[in-house]
Amino acid sequence: AQSVTQLDSQVPVFEEAPVELRCNYSSSVSVYLFWYVQYPNQGLQLLLKYLSGSTLVKGINGFEAEFNKSQTSFHLRKPSVHISDTAEYFCAVKGSNYKLTFGKGTLLTVNP
């Protein structure tokens, strides 16, 4: 069975600081990994995805993530965050029968 662990439930940072949101996964099948973002009072939207190829994946809004097979991780990073990046971030892995398994989320709060 597939599972996702997001290691931090909340991450507070100051504006223009770098940030890393951590995600570990387990999967017994080929690995497809995703980060979704949920802005306040909105649904989720896809930030980036890893399907195959380069282990460094670039997404929208300056975010990137690195797939590390040996450490079963897919951490999300941004070198300099903005107030508008305040949101909840969800890591997800492809599950059985074309479903996604989501982590419990990390709330990123960017303070001025």
Added chain:
Amino acid sequence: DADVTQTPRNRITKTGKRIMLECSQTKGHDRMYWYRQDPGLGLRLIYYSFDVKDINKGEISDGYSVSRQAQAKFSLSLESAIPNQTALYFCATSDSGLAGVYEQYFGPGTRLTVT
């Protein structure tokens, strides 16, 4: 106009009442999903449908039922609402391509409170 719409956006209902949440999409996707979101628990899949005649239970289907009225419409019903069904409910859609199926497009959510 939004690609995935949900109605109502907010609903307060009483224990024991039947309630229906509706989802419509204009993306032309075959696959539709219903999730619930609870604080600290992430998203959990209630039901999913790969086409009009293919409906499947997710990990937490007890107490819920669904209807796929058309390719573009997927409704979630609570036959007899109970307080622990208070949550934020999301509808999502995806393409049927091998990789595209995992890129899900979410509606804005319905906040349901059962008193």
